[in-house]
Amino acid sequence: MKPVYIIGAGPGDPELLTMKAHRLIHESDVIIFTGSLVPKSIFDTVPKETIIIDSASLTLDEIIELIQNAVKADQSVSRVHTGDPSLFGSTAEQMRRLKELGIPYEIIPGVSSFNASAAAAALELTLPEISQTVVITRMAGRTPVPEKESLEHVAKLGATIVLFLSITLVRKVVRTLKPYYGGSCPVVIVHKASCPDQVVLKGTLDTIVKLVTEHGITSQSIILVGKVLDCHDFPDSRLYAADFSHKFRKASHKAHSS
Numbered sequence: 001m002k003p004v005y006i007i008g009a010g011p012g013d014p015e016l017l018t019m020k021a022h023r024l025i026h027e028s029d030v031i032i033f034t035g036s037l038v039p040k041s042i043f044d045t046v047p048k049e050t051i052i053i054d055s056a057s058l059t060l061d062e063i064i065e066l067i068q069n070a071v072k073a074d075q076s077v078s079r080v081h082t083g084d085p086s087l088f089g090s091t092a093e094q095m096r097r098l099k100e101l102g103i104p105y106e107i108i109p110g111v112s113s114f115n116a117s118a119a120a121a122a123l124e125l126t127l128p129e130i131s132q133t134v135v136i137t138r139m140a141g142r143t144p145v146p147e148k149e150s151l152e153h154v155a156k157l158g159a160t161i162v163l164f165l166s167i168t169l170v171r172k173v174v175r176t177l178k179p180y181y182g183g184s185c186p187v188v189i190v191h192k193a194s195c196p197d198q199v200v201l202k203g204t205l206d207t208i209v210k211l212v213t214e215h216g217i218t219s220q221s222i223i224l225v226g227k228v229l230d231c232h233d234f235p236d237s238r239l240y241a242a243d244f245s246h247k248f249r250k251a252s253h254k255a256h257s258s
Contacts (some may be wrong), residue, residue, distance in 0.1 A: 001071060001103065001104060002071065002074065002075075002076050002077075003103075003104040003105055003106045004067055004071065004078075004079060004098060004103060004104070004105040004106075005024045005028070005076075005077065005078045005079065005105070005106055006079045006081065006085050006087045006091055006094070006095070006105055006106070006107045006108065006191050006214055007021045007024060007025065007078050007079065007080045007081065007085070007106055007110065008021065008081060008082075008084040008086075008089070008107075008108060008109050008110020008111070008112075009021065009033070009038045009042055009081060009082055009083075009110055010082075010083065010110045010111040010194070011082070011083055011111055011112070011113040011115075011116035011117075011193045011194045011195075012037075012039060012082075012116075012192060012195035013114075013116075013194035013195065014039060014041055014042050014045040014196045016110075016111045016116065016194055017042060017110070018108070018109070018110065018111075019175065020108055021108050021110060024078055024108060025042065025043065025046060025078050025080065026045070026046050026047070026076040026078050027079060028046070028050060029050065029051065029075035029076045029077070030050070030051045030053070030066070030070040030071065030076070030077045030078070031043060031046070031050060031051070031052045031053065031077075031080060032053045032055050032063060032066055032067065032077065032078070032079050032080070033052070033053070033054060033055065033076045033078075033079075033080035033081075034055055034056065034080065034081050034082055035054030035055065035056040036056040037081075037082035037220070038080055038081070038082050039047055039195075040052075040054075042080070051069060051070075051075075053066060057133075060093060060094070060097070062181035063079075063094065064094065064097045064098070064101075065135040067079065067098070067103065068101060068103065071103055079091075079094065081110075082110075082113070083110055083111070083112045083113045084109050084110045084111065085107050085108075085109070085110065085113055086107070087114075087136065087164070088138070088164045088165060091107075092139060095107075095236070099178065104147040110118065113164075113190075113193050113194075113222055113223075113229035114136060114162045114164070114222050116190075116193035116194040117162075117188070117190035117193040117222040117224060118224070119193075119194075119225070120193050120194065120198060120200050121190060121191050121200050121202065121229075122226070123188065123190045123228070123229060124228065125160045125162070125224070125226075125228055126160065126233045127228045128234055128235050128236070128237055129234060129235055130227055130228050130231050130234050131158075131159055131160045131226055131227060131228045133157060133159035133160065133161070134159065134160045134161075134162060135154050135157065135159050135161050135162065136159070136162045136164070137149060137151065137154055137161065137162070137163060137164075137174060138163055138164045138165045138166050139151060139163065139164070139165075139166040139169040139173055139176075141168070141169060143165075143168075151173065151176045151177065152176060153209075155176065155177050155180035155181065156180060157178075158180070158181075159226065160224070160225070160226035160227075160228050160229075161177070161223075161224070161226060162222060162223070162224055163222070163223035163224075163225070164222065165187070165221065166193075166223055167212070167217060167220075167221040167223065168218055168219075170189075170208065170209055170212050170223065171209055173223060173225075174205050174208065174209055177205055177225060178205050178206075181205060181225065181226075182205070183204060183205050183206035184201075184204050184205070184206065184232075185204060185205050185225060185226070185227065186202070186204055186225070186226065186227065186253050187202075187203050187204055187205055187208040187223065187224065187225050187229070188200065188201065188202050188203075188224040188229050189201040189203075189208065189211070189212060189216075189217065189221050189223050189224070190221060190222050190224070191217045191219075191220060191221040192220050192221075193222060199215060199217065201215060201217070202229075202230075205225070206217045
């Protein structure tokens with residue numbers, strides 16, 4: 001039985017599709033993709049006989065039935081999701097169903113939208129002695145968040161925060177974080193990271209709501225919060241320090257004596 005490939009298609013730019021994902025998509029008999037987010041241009045060069053199905057209007061039962069029927073017909077299937085399947089991908093319930101049906105599957109990782117957002121804003125999310133922790137989470141909305149993982153609890157860490165699926169709740173995000181991070185804390189919002197209509201907004205907890213309102217952004221955005229987003233006073237990484245030894249380089253005697 002051929003495995004079903006659960007593929008991360010990346011944040012939107014077709015060139016950010018991994019080589020493995022590209023190969024498997026082009027070798028598939030059936031492609032079921034999340035049309036609300038994955039650009040159809042990714043499939044422009046697949047063979048004409050490939051069956052391509054947009055799952056945007058389908059239920060979980062209908063998606064699993066399509067996969068099951070294709071597998072029974074000995075067809076290779078690619079289930080293509082946006083970003084990386086391991087983060088807010090709604091893939092866990094699909095994998096659970098496939099396991100129950102005895103259908104093998106394999107996950108193909110993709111570039112997450114939070115990676116693309118950091119790249120779009122030319123940022124490193126971890127800086128020496130400033131923040132070495134990144135918390136990836138979301139605000140509670142129609143989908144709840146476990147109480148111990150509420151934004152209030154996360155804020156107490158003082159780490160860099162990455163918020164998915166929270167742009168419509170940006171006012172609540174600001175109200176929650178300001179007591180812990182302060183109104184001057186940098187905030188970056190990236191709308192449709194890596195896409196042609198990408199928008200990058202840079203502000204603070206005091207100013208970001210106004211910027212979001214002015215640009216009319218209400219969907220497909222990553223919110224980044226933390227000191228690292230606008231920090232220039234940090235020590236260089238020890239990795240490249242002349243007096244720092246590691247497996248591939250010995251410390252310089254000159255550096256030790258200076």
